[in-house]
Amino acid sequence: MKPINVGLLGIGTVGGGTWTVLNRNEEEISRRAGRPIRITHVADRNVDHARSFTGGRAAVTDDAFAVVNDPDVDIVVELIGGYTVAKDLVMQAIANGKHVVTANKALLAVHGNEIFAAAQAKGVMVAFEAAVAGGIPIIKALREGLSANRIQWLAGIINGTTNFILSEMRDKGLPFADVLAEAQRLGYAEADPTFDIEGVDAAHKATLMASIAFGIPVQFERCHIEGISKLDAADIRYAEELGYRIKLLGIAKRKEAGIELRVHPTLIPAKRLIANVEGAMNAVVVWGDAVGATLYYGKGAGAEPTASAVIADLVDVTRLHTADPKNRVPHLAFQPDRMSDLAILPLAEVETAYYLRLTAADQPGVLADITRILADLSISIDAMIQKEPAEGEAQTDVVILTHVAKEKDVDTAIARIESLASIKGRVTRIRMEELNG
Amino acid sequence: MKPINVGLLGIGTVGGGTWTVLNRNEEEISRRAGRPIRITHVADRNVDHARSFTGGRAAVTDDAFAVVNDPDVDIVVELIGGYTVAKDLVMQAIANGKHVVTANKALLAVHGNEIFAAAQAKGVMVAFEAAVAGGIPIIKALREGLSANRIQWLAGIINGTTNFILSEMRDKGLPFADVLAEAQRLGYAEADPTFDIEGVDAAHKATLMASIAFGIPVQFERCHIEGISKLDAADIRYAEELGYRIKLLGIAKRKEAGIELRVHPTLIPAKRLIANVEGAMNAVVVWGDAVGATLYYGKGAGAEPTASAVIADLVDVTRLHTADPKNRVPHLAFQPDRMSDLAILPLAEVETAYYLRLTAADQPGVLADITRILADLSISIDAMIQKEPAEGEAQTDVVILTHVAKEKDVDTAIARIESLASIKGRVTRIRMEELNG
Structure with missing residues (x-):
């Protein structure tokens, strides 16, 4: 089958890794993909660097839009990063009917809905395995x-x-x-x-x-x-x-x-x-x-681990390049007309357990005050450490682990604890997760 | 889109889990797959059990071949296990142009080449995520x-x-x-x-x-x-x-x-x-x-974890059901005409490090004999533990960790060590792996 031509935008760390791995494992990858995948076009601000890296085996330019607009390019790999030029390039590639592979988490987290909708309308894929956790699929x-x-x-x-x-x-x-x-x-x-x-x-x-x-x-x-x-x-x-x-x-x-x-x-x-x-x-x-x-x-990072994810996407896109769009995996896993409107909760509504650390005067009644404040807000205590005051110190660290509580109740508790005369400074709060089901 | 009709062969532990999860998460799964996936036919030796499980929502039979031959069935899920009937059913499903999802590792490990070749020739998929490590993809x-x-x-x-x-x-x-x-x-x-x-x-x-x-x-x-x-x-x-x-x-x-x-x-x-x-x-x-x-x-096992893998395969097959076979992921990852003839090495040629445990008489010269035997075969020692003999015992445990060596050399060393008069019984050998690159 005809080789797939890739236009690479940015040949820095990850772009360089992608070039290296795609060349080193060329045979192994084409045995999997069913056809050769080769980077035929490279755009980079540093044309000399790009030329020396690619050694004449790809057309090099400093004009990324020229690559995106080149009819010979089947898939655009965007490794420039950021929200501005990268966005214009990705949108232009989509408008030109080209598939896109990107490692740009910032771009997709902020403009993903617009980008995926455009891709859906054009029937092209935007793949982003490399955007999360590097080489881990x-x-x-x-x-x-x-x-x-x-x-x-x-x-x-x-x-x-x-x-x-x-x-x-x-x-x-x-x-x-x-x-x-x-x-x-x-x-x-x-x-x-x-x-x-x-x-x-x-x-x-x-x-x-x-x-x-x-x-x-x-x-x-x-x-x-x-x-x-x-x-x-x-x-x-x-x-x-x-x-x-x-x-x-x-x-x-x-x-x-x-x-x-x-x-x-x-x-x-x-x-x-x-x-x-x-x-x-x-x-x-x-x-x-x-x-x-x-x-x-x-x-989760590095030239070749991230390239591993970029190339896995290239293989996926290569396989499905000629397939009807409805046969492909949806960009966001669920079909675009079946997305949910489940809301993201405000932090005040989040429930988790908490680690609280505070510095208290070493005097009677302090712990009673704190535990009463927590009890009033139905925040129950799982464990507590009270350190002996250091020699000559009149204050001590108290560490409390709570059971699961609502963030807004913990906010209230912390404000009340901080207002106690026996408490020095601010309460440190770190959230806890059991991660067991 | 038209729902996908699944014929389930065997509604035991994993089959029951597949029925349960597919029904419980029906909406979530069809939002991903783009069309409903439903088990319309069930074959099980225990028809009463199958009927009570499915509650009239699937056609139940004790004749698995009837399901495999039913033109209404799009995908056959084989969860019978074993090499004999299961193989005939899978081959018949393929011959009938049906895709197959199976958890049957024994069948594929022994007859996989024949099964995948038949599927390739017919242009159908045989998916087997559930055959290895249960729900882990x-x-x-x-x-x-x-x-x-x-x-x-x-x-x-x-x-x-x-x-x-x-x-x-x-x-x-x-x-x-x-x-x-x-x-x-x-x-x-x-x-x-x-x-x-x-x-x-x-x-x-x-x-x-x-x-x-x-x-x-x-x-x-x-x-x-x-x-x-x-x-x-x-x-x-x-x-x-x-x-x-x-x-x-x-x-x-x-x-x-x-x-x-x-x-x-x-x-x-x-x-x-x-x-x-x-x-x-x-x-x-x-x-x-x-x-x-x-x-x-x-x-790696259990009803629902394994069902998770079976259903992931059903979703994959559903998505690619109408796609040209050349757009699909190859059964064995690599294109069938690009398989390698790399040989599996005989154990004698395997290289790894070794843990050796032996029982030696507590007398001078024993360790010298053992270390000489290892040195003669160029097996170098990484660590050794020699236990003090227990009170009243005249023999002691010796544990040796070797560096990487060839299995056949270690075989020879063990035979020589076991022939020493000062060694009691057999040498225990356990292989070691650093798993670090």
Whole structure:
């Protein structure tokens, strides 16, 4: 069969990995796909770099629109990133009747509904396995592998930078800032790490997973986002004492009233498999009503792991390129005319267990005050640690684990606790998830 | 669109689960598949049971061939098991131009080449996600999710019964026979557990995974199989002391000379995620050259987890039912005219590290004899434990971990060691895998 011609937009880390793997495994891939897949066109701002990389085996330009408009290109791979030019290029490719493969989670989390609708109207595919958890085929698992299930929830370590930082903070007992500096030195964190450490990247990915798990439109703007930059090493130690690990999780959960969609540092029982995912690795747990829990683990970033996902999409698109659009897997797993209008719940309505840490004067009656405040709001206590005050100190750390409660009641409780004269400073709140059904 | 009519052969555990989940999640599934999928025909030897289960919502018969020959049936789900009648039914369904979904690993591991060739000739699909690791979408991951990769090896805990037994032996320090009896009482082991405990079931699954990982025909007869029935609780303890766990793994590994395909108890480093997969759970690690290691974890058996995989296949087949066969994913991942003739290596040529345990007289020179025998065969020693003899005993346990060596050299070494006058009884040999690349 005629080879498939790919136009590659951006030959940086992931684009370079895609070129390398597609060439190295050319035979293996065409044995699977049934026809050769080759990158025939490359667009990159740095034309010299692109030329030296491709060694004359692809047409190189600095004009990405020229590639998108080239009638010889069957599939466009968008690896430029960002919301602006990338969006115009993807929309133009679709308008030209070309299939698109992209790793751009930010673009899809924010503009996905518009992009998928345009693709649907044109009868082309927009594939995005590489947008979530790098080389782990989690989009395929959610969209196809678990299609029998009513998915109840999913929770994932979907940002390697923050998981590396949390692993190091725990292993070495170091504060956040020191570990971030080390991560930057090792290349695990960007020079401007905001998107990673503040949870925005994880929220993009959680938004996409929630959409295909529940059959709802992408709604990034409704995702609650908290990063790890304010996390205290003391909380990691206390969590450990209580049998928990702290991970930055992207969580999407189906409730009676709607969908919880949130990214925040989370205590999870240390014995769960996902609690033992260390360093820059990613993992996602999905709970389906038929299958129970399944877990998917692997490298969530890097040139070749991400290329692995890009190329898997290229093979899928190649196979279905000439097939009637109604025979293909829907972009968001559910047929576009059968999407659900289930609402994303405001954070105040979210229910989970909580870890609370506060500093109290070492005087009688303090614990009684705190427990009365919690009891008044029907927040019940699962465990408590009260440390002996350090020599010469008149104050002490109190750590409380609650049973499941509503966020807005915990907000009220924290405000009342902070107003007690015996409490010094703010209450630290970290959410907990049992991840057991 | 017109609903898809499914003929279900066998409404036992998995068949019942398939009926239940397909009905419970009817709306969710049709929102994904784009059309309703309904079981319209059921064949079971126990017609009364089938009638009471289906409550008049499907035509029930005890004649499975009548279902396979019924022109109203679009897809046949074969859940009868075994090699004989099941094979005739599957071949007849294919001959009638019907797609087949099956959970029958034994049938496909032994007769897969014939079945897939017939399906290919007829342009129908034979889908078998449920045949390996229950509800974990590992077939889809290997066949589609990792299609960019040259897969180097895979290793899986793919039999829940044996993993449950090994977990209990380790946790409770009990011998194999006691734990097997407990597993039978709890329903984790069959009354006749031979297929599970002797590794045959795991070998069926490893054979299928090897085929789609490497693009080779199914070759069950060349799989080396060792079960766990001879495993001594002492070896589990010694492995623990050395930082390892013992798991029954199905292993398929690409070497220069061919493919290693084997099922046996295996020492793996305790810190690997897969070493911490406990009880009846399953997990598979796959190493691809681009993605590195990915791991897939979940329930490997049970009514609804297995039904989850059966129905995922039904959705896939439903989507591609009217598509040209060349647009579909190949049965064994690689195009049938592009299969490889890479040979499965004889066990003597397999290379791995080894755990050796022997009982030696507590006298000078014994260790020197053993280490000389190993050195003569270029088998180098990684670690050794020599226990003090128990009070009043004149013999002692010696445990040796070797570096990677060839099986045939280790055979020779064991024969020579066993012939030493100072060695009592046989040498216990358990293979080791680092599972790190």
